[in-house]
Amino acid sequence: MKILLTGGAGYIGSHTFVALRDAGFEPVVLDNFSNSHPAVLERLERITGLPVMLERGDVLDTPWVEAVLRRHQPVGVVHFAGDKAVGESVAQPLKYFHNNIGGAVSLMRAMTAVHADGSAPAAPTLVFSSSATVYGDPASVPITEDFPRSHTNPYGHSKLVIEDMLTAVRTADPVWRVGTLRYFNPVGAHPSGLIGEDPADIPNNLMPFVAQVAVGQRPYLNVYGNDYATLDGTGVRDYIHVVDLAAGHVAALQALLGRGESFTVNLGTGRGNSVLEVVKAFETASGRPVPYQFAPRRAGDVAQCYANATLAKKLLDWEAQHTLDQMCADSWRWQSANPNGYRG
Numbered sequence: 001m002k003i004l005l006t007g008g009a010g011y012i013g014s015h016t017f018v019a020l021r022d023a024g025f026e027p028v029v030l031d032n033f034s035n036s037h038p039a040v041l042e043r044l045e046r047i048t049g050l051p052v053m054l055e056r057g058d059v060l061d062t063p064w065v066e067a068v069l070r071r072h073q074p075v076g077v078v079h080f081a082g083d084k085a086v087g088e089s090v091a092q093p094l095k096y097f098h099n100n101i102g103g104a105v106s107l108m109r110a111m112t113a114v115h116a117d118g119s120a121p122a123a124p125t126l127v128f129s130s131s132a133t134v135y136g137d138p139a140s141v142p143i144t145e146d147f148p149r150s151h152t153n154p155y156g157h158s159k160l161v162i163e164d165m166l167t168a169v170r171t172a173d174p175v176w177r178v179g180t181l182r183y184f185n186p187v188g189a190h191p192s193g194l195i196g197e198d199p200a201d202i203p204n205n206l207m208p209f210v211a212q213v214a215v216g217q218r219p220y221l222n223v224y225g226n227d228y229a230t231l232d233g234t235g236v237r238d239y240i241h242v243v244d245l246a247a248g249h250v251a252a253l254q255a256l257l258g259r260g261e262s263f264t265v266n267l268g269t270g271r272g273n274s275v276l277e278v279v280k281a282f283e284t285a286s287g288r289p290v291p292y293q294f295a296p297r298r299a300g301d302v303a304q305c306y307a308n309a310t311l312a313k314k315l316l317d318w319e320a321q322h323t324l325d326q327m328c329a330d331s332w333r334w335q336s337a338n339p340n341g342y343r344g
């Protein structure tokens with residue numbers, strides 16, 4: 001059974017590709033490589049021992065997406081394609097609304113067209129890559145799926161709007177089967193060290209920045225704020241291993257293709273770790289020092305954000321397996337073997 005992965009050459013997409021292959025699916029990568037590197041395809045072939053089916057193009061090109069759907073007749077689609085840098089979204093809101101919201105509209109219009117003439121093998125089946133950022137600044141932690149949603153930046157706003165679009169499409173046509181997955185903080189890499197997170201320039205996120213300090217590419221880490229009401233004053237997040245996250249996508253597709261009911265679930269570990277705990281774990285995993293200095297809080301940051309992950313366990317029989325130490329060890333293996341990511 002084929003599964004179309006929009007943005008399948010990206011960080012989460014490439015790891016989900018491997019998990020789908022391992023589960024017996026035939027994943028097809030749709031990507032324009034605007035935020036990913038073609039070299040990942042060769043890495044995926046080395047990991048899976050199988051050729052990668054690639055459709056190179058833009059999810060905004062609706063007629064082309066429709067042609068791809070007709071060509072491959074996937075039983076499901078996972079929509080990863082989109083931009084995801086919070087800071088950039090504040091500076092370039094229209095890029096985010098166009099690419100993220102426009103891309104989701106384009107994909108769903110193509111899926112609707114293909115299903116309209118009855119030529120598709122199954123009901124429209126879509127897994128959407130959402131984000132814990134739709135919870136804004138939570139009133140408390142851990143966070144359950146029924147918490148109020150809000151947005152503090154155009155990136156998070158785009159995710160929230162797409163969630164609402166999915167609800168509207170399902171209301172209009174209940175045959176749609178939709179799994180909305182709210183990621184917490186994806187980190188780590190495939191244990192082979194062949195694929196991993198490859199930020200385009202200075203990493204916005206903590207783990208890739210820490211990894212670059214450990215490998216000697218950056219002199220020190222700025223810890224954004226040490227006066228939060230947390231155990232050590234630094235920000236607390238729910239870091240989840242990308243391999244666990246990928247397994248969550250397989251479980252979501254299996255649920256949609258099986259029972260068929262739609263759902264929205266948190267994909268997190270249910271545990272929070274502070275910035276300083278991550279730094280310490282990475283030093284242990286890498287055997288390298290990670291010098292840091294305290295800096296002012298970063299605009300838009302919240303003190304704590306971590307999941308109540310029980311609903312995903314109940315609905316998908318899925319739960320995160322990897323520890324923070326494993327996340328750091330796998331991240332270090334990728335970073336030290338690929339100090340320049342896929343750019344060699």
Ligand code: WQD
Binds near residue numbers: 204205275298301
């Ligand atoms: C984690 C913690 C920072 C960098 C964002 C998006 C979310 C998702 C993941 C896309 C915070 C601190 C960070 C640094 C630091 N993105 N930090 N120094 O902000 O929780 O989530 O990325 O899907 O949608 O909102 O992740 O890794 O940027 O920050 O001290 O150089 O590390 O203050 O406490 P965040 P992050």
